[in-house]
Amino acid sequence: PVLVAPLDWGLGHATRCMHIINALLAANARIIIAASGMQAGWLQQQYPSLKVLRIPGYKVRYAKRGVLLPWVLLQQLPRIIRTIKAEHRWLQQAVKKYNIDIVLSDNRYGLHTKQVPCIFITHQLTIATPTAITTKIVQRINxxxxxxFSACWVPDVRLTxxxxxxxxxxxxQLPTIPVHYIGWLSRLQSIPQIANSAIDFLVMLSGPEPQRTILETSVIKAAAAMPEKKFLLLRALPQAATTLAVPDNVTAVNHADxxxxxxxxxxxxxxxxxxxxxxxxxxxxLGKRCICIPTPGQxxxxYLATYLMQRRWVFTVRQSQFSEAVLKAALSFEFAVIPPSTTIDIATLVAAHLAGETL
Structure with a gap:
């Protein structure tokens, strides 16, 4: 079997692993998922027929004030290192117990072993930090x-x-192991744009608390000041059972497939x-016009919000400045056309690693 293991910092790593899992299932590969916390339950819902193993979780805490986030994460560094060691020990046993053939680790640094090929998946070969000096130090550690690992997969295009x-x-400078740019990963389907859009603003919340709720509150306030516009608020709360009180022009959904x-x-x-x-x-x-609000402190x-705004791929605003005036300003922003991306055949790449081929 192929072991697929996403990091447990939000749902992002789990959702992008869906592209990999679906590609392997389509090629009749046997899949075992390793996950922790909310991600484990969510992935079991998405793939009820697959075995989902519980793995040590990082359980990272986040700061309410974005400026404090780097320091809050720094305080948790000893626990993060312990978790890396714990998941490394876990993998040695799991490979033998479940006869794992290859490991696909999405940002889980401890999931490597000499017993089988182990692939590390990340888009952050450089980890952005507040200063150039710390970025260089962190990259060396990274x-x-x-x-x-045996190789590294980067979910981005090769062309800089x-x-x-x-x-x-x-x-x-790239790592010394083989690096493969596998293209952009998405679980979403490309559906033709519908004329006379039924939704003016689709709000896709994500990320850690309390910042998720802070942005949600700001969005609802902005929507209330724009009653002529229709908002659909996707709250990213797969385990929530409660509903949210919203203005008449807003539809709030806890989660969706x-x-x-x-x-x-x-x-x-x-x-x-x-x-x-x-x-x-x-x-x-998918050719969508995006208004991006980076999570404070991340x-x-x-970096991504600033870089993509400079390319005019997105319209960016700070969370503290988000308002109905910002949404109205975005309506007149001239977005650039985004070049197409092709994704490498995941099943073929896995087969090549298993065969020990030089890629």
């Missing part, structure tokens, strides 16, 4: 972990000029979203 992640996925989201995207004029990489991979290739999202 490569020390990555280079313990068309890269969605910019210098994050295209650093000056990929097919439903694909249909909504086709009906939407604009998409309001975090600048999380997985979300950008899903909506930008340097990677801040």
């Amino acid at each position: 490569y020390c972990y990555i280079q313990q 000029a068309n890269a969605l992640a910019g210098t994050l996925s295209h650093p000056q 990929a097919a439903t989201i694909s249909a909504w995207v086709a009906q939407a004029e604009y998409i309001v979203t975090r600048s999380g990489y997985t979300t950008l991979m899903e909506v930008l290739p 340097t990677e999202q801040g």
